[in-house]
Amino acid sequence: MGKKMSSVKIYQEVNPDKENVSFAISRMEDIYTKRKGKVDEPHRHNYYTVLIINKAKGLHKIDFNTYKLSNQQIFFVAPGQVHQVIETEKSIGFVMTFSNQFLVENSIPLSFIESLNLFQNYGQSPPLMPNQVQFNAIEDFAKNILKYFNSDADMKRLSIGAYLKLLLIECNNICAINPIESDIDTSGDNLIRAFKNAVENNYKKEHSTTFYAHGLYITPDHLNRTIKDKIGKTAKEYIQARIITEAKRLLYFTDKSNKEIAYELGFNEPANFSAFFKKHTQLPPSNFKKSEIKT
Numbered sequence: 698m699g700k701k702m703s704s705v706k707i708y709q710e711v712n713p714d715k716e717n718v719s720f721a722i723s724r725m726e727d728i729y730t731k732r733k734g735k736v737d738e739p740h741r742h743n744y745y746t747v748l749i750i751n752k753a754k755g756l757h758k759i760d761f762n763t764y765k766l767s768n769q770q771i772f773f774v775a776p777g778q779v780h781q782v783i784e785t786e787k788s789i790g791f792v793m794t795f796s797n798q799f800l801v802e803n804s805i806p807l808s809f810i811e812s813l814n815l816f817q818n819y820g821q822s823p824p825l826m827p828n829q830v831q832f833n834a835i836e837d838f839a840k841n842i843l844k845y846f847n848s849d850a851d852m853k854r855l856s857i858g859a860y861l862k863l864l865l866i867e868c869n870n871i872c873a874i875n876p877i878e879s880d881i882d883t884s885g886d887n888l889i890r891a892f893k894n895a896v897e898n899n900y901k902k903e904h905s906t907t908f909y910a911h912g913l914y915i916t917p918d919h920l921n922r923t924i925k926d927k928i929g930k931t932a933k934e935y936i937q938a939r940i941i942t943e944a945k946r947l948l949y950f951t952d953k954s955n956k957e958i959a960y961e962l963g964f965n966e967p968a969n970f971s972a973f974f975k976k977h978t979q980l981p982p983s984n985f986k987k988s989e990i991k992t
Contacts, residue, residue, distance in 0.1 A: 719799035720857055722839070722846050725750070725788040739781040739949075744796040745816060746774040747864075749839045750824075751832075753788035757781070759822040761945050761989060769832045770824035771868060775816040779946060791839040795861065803858025811890055815868055827871050838864035888913065889927050892920065892935075900939045902963050906932045941977045944970075948985045955982045 725748070739758065748757070753766035758781045759774060766784065774780050776797075782788075800807060810816065815825070827835060838860050845856045895909050903909070909932060910917040917932070924932045940962055947958045959970030974982045 719744075719796040719802070720794070720846070720854070720861075722791060722793045722843050724843070725753070725790040725792055728792065729784060729787045734784070734787070736783050737781060739779050741777060741779045742774070742794065743776050744794050745776060745810070746772075746780070747793045748772040748774075748782075748790065749793070749835060750788060750790040751836065753784060753790065754786050755782070755784040755788075757824075758783070760942050761949070762821060764822075764824060769829070770826060771835065772824045773815040773817075773822065773868075775822075778822070779950070791836075791843065793839070793842065793861070799854075799858070803855060803861070805858060805862055808890075809862075810865075811893075815865065815872065825868055825871055827868075831867065831871055835864055835867050838867065886927075888915075888920075888923055892924065892932065896936055896939055900936060900943070900963075901961060904936060904940065904963060906936070909936070937973075937977065941974070944974055944982070945978075945985060948982055949989055958982070 748771065750766065750768070750770045750772070752768050753770070755766045757764045757766055757772055758779075759772070760778050760780070764772070766782075766788070797807065800810065842857050842860045842864070845853045845860070850856065891913055892909055895912055899908070906917045906920060910920040913920065921931045921933070924930065924935060928935065930938070944958060944962060947953055947961070951958075953961070955971060956967045959967040962970065964970040964973070971982055974980070974985075978985065980988060
């Protein structure tokens with residue numbers, strides 16, 4: 698492979714051609730035509746991305762997990778996630794991107810986004826699979842957003858913000874009627890949010906469930922039970938998934954050595970990091986990048 702893959706493309710602005718634009722929407726078919734069907738490189742954004750797919754064939758890779766593109770899917774990509782859309786033919790649908798700034802400007806609190814079970818910033822990010830009626834409603838919101846985006850209407854940004862909020866609520870309602878979620882006490886939501894934030898701020902130094910449980914003034918048992926009920930994995934598994942995702946990002950997109958990555962992620966010995974990585978991915982760290990470039 699002639700091209701060096703050491704640094705990931707990071708798109709800072711939603712629309713690099715226009716300063717201070719914090720929302721954008723495009724038709725997937727237009728993007729495909731503009732790129733002449735050429736596959737985009739893996740890249741990451743500092744903003745939220747929503748793909749509303751009517752028809753598609755190919756793959757969508759999010760943080761090195763591969764999902765099959767098909768009809769009537771909705772993908773959510775959180776800030777910081779690495780993703781790549783690999784289309785085998787022209788897709789029909791919409792791509793929306795929006796920043797924290799856009800949410801604030803439209804009185805959409807970040808807590809609203811965090812409370813939605815849609816944007817997972819690591820681990821598994823499978824698509825939402827609405828039924829026909831649900832998908833039609835979501836697609837209609839997207840069509841209205843595109844109409845306002847391309848217009849000179851008064852208060853167009855507020856209109857877009859209102860439709861975006863409706864679209865996200867509709868998507869979240871689909872998650873909420875998932876039988877896994879329906880019988881669970883929602884009082885655990887604040888605890889989940891606090892735990893996720895604590896992991897995000899400390900995972901490079903602290904790997905133990907006990908550390909996070911103490912910080913939340915609960916027992917490790919209580920923390921594990923709540924996390925397992927709500928997201929289907931234990932607190933320990935959640936922490937480990939966060940470390941593995943970061944390790945993959947660092948191995949693929951930087952030239953840091955295994956030793957440097959091990960220390961950056963809080964391992965005392967590089968050998969401990971290698972064993973941990975191999976246990977969770979079935980690959981030694983040194984082989985991970987090579988295996989990804991081949992796929």
